[in-house]
Amino acid sequence: MAGGGGGGGDYGDDSICRAALREAFGDSSDSDSDELAGVSPGAGHWRWNWEAVAGIRGLWLCATFLTADEQARLHAAIQREGWFMDANNQAMRFGDLPSWAVELSALILEAICVGHVDVNAEMTNEDEDACPLPSDLLWREPIFDQMIANRYNPGEGICAHVDLMRFDDGIAIVSLESACVMHFSQAEPTGTTLDTLKLGDGEPTKVPVYLNPGSLVVMSGDARYLWKHEINRKPGAQLWDGRELEQNRRTSVTLRKLLASPS
Ligand SMILES: O=C(O)CCC(=O)C(=O)O
Numbered sequence: 194m195a196g197g198g199g200g201g202g203d204y205g206d207d208s209i210c211r212a213a214l215r216e217a218f219g220d221s222s223d224s225d226s227d228e229l230a231g232v233s234p235g236a237g238h239w240r241w242n243w244e245a246v247a248g249i250r251g252l253w254l255c256a257t258f259l260t261a262d263e264q265a266r267l268h269a270a271i272q273r274e275g276w277f278m279d280a281n282n283q284a285m286r287f288g289d290l291p292s293w294a295v296e297l298s299a300l301i302l303e304a305i306c307v308g309h310v311d312v313n314a315e316m317t318n319e320d321e322d323a324c325p326l327p328s329d330l331l332w333r334e335p336i337f338d339q340m341i342a343n344r345y346n347p348g349e350g351i352c353a354h355v356d357l358m359r360f361d362d363g364i365a366i367v368s369l370e371s372a373c374v375m376h377f378s379q380a381e382p383t384g385t386t387l388d389t390l391k392l393g394d395g396e397p398t399k400v401p402v403y404l405n406p407g408s409l410v411v412m413s414g415d416a417r418y419l420w421k422h423e424i425n426r427k428p429g430a431q432l433w434d435g436r437e438l439e440q441n442r443r444t445s446v447t448l449r450k451l452l453a454s455p456s
């Protein structure tokens with residue numbers, strides 16, 4: 194897909210993306226179902242701004258992915274599943290996803306296809322760098338068939354990890370309820386590339402990414418395979434703009450695609 198120019202802009206061939214959307218999900222304007230219905234194709238086009246996270250190839254953030262209303266409807270749909278009763282704080286689905294997750298997947302694909310890309314100075318002019326997901330991942334069907342919903346109480350997070358290799362490239366994370374800082378650190382230091390990312394004392398740099406409610410993070414390539422991600426909500430670890438974030442309950446939805454199992 195072609196990238197936007199210096200000031201950002203629509204990218205890719207809109208009609209190809211729209212065809213992919215229709216093929217994958219049908220015409221959502223006909224939809225009479227579901228919690229996110231009413232979001233017609235292209236409706237979010239003006240507000241979807243994609244930022245490439247500096248220093249991590251394949252890591253993209255769309256801070257304006259869901260409106261407050263869409264967040265509320267998505268959260269209500271998750272609540273209705275009744276997953277987070279008692280001490281339960283995680284639910285996984287494989288294969289057929291709940292209809293709201295299928296709709297969310299369609300919205301993610303649409304945001305990737307028609308959103309605006311802020312091309313920063315560090316990026317090269319290679320087309321693949323100017324799209325939040327490589328086109329082969331955009332065309333796979335379904336785009337996602339595995340989902341994890343996580344609920345974190347204040348103080349709870351997730352340890353540094355690379356997602357399991359049983360999942361394909363191209364992972365999306367939607368945040369709800371409250372903000373957090375997710376840190377990325379290199380998984381396998383290779384000497385050469387790490388040199389530019391090391392602090393003076395040799396400690397690998399952690400790249401902080403602020404995940405506000407309603408934001409969408411997309412990881413592919415290096416970001417998915419060569420960088421670990423974590424959410425450390427121990428006191429002192431959630432710093433943003435020099436201030437400690439106030440911690441509240443956070444819910445996230447992670448969408449991935451299972452690799453075909455060897456038969
Ligand atoms: O909750 C999040 O934001 C991240 C979840 C995650 O990384 C995972 O489930 O693999």
Ligand SMILES: [Fe+2]
Nearest residue numbers: 354355356422
């Ligand atoms: Fe993960």
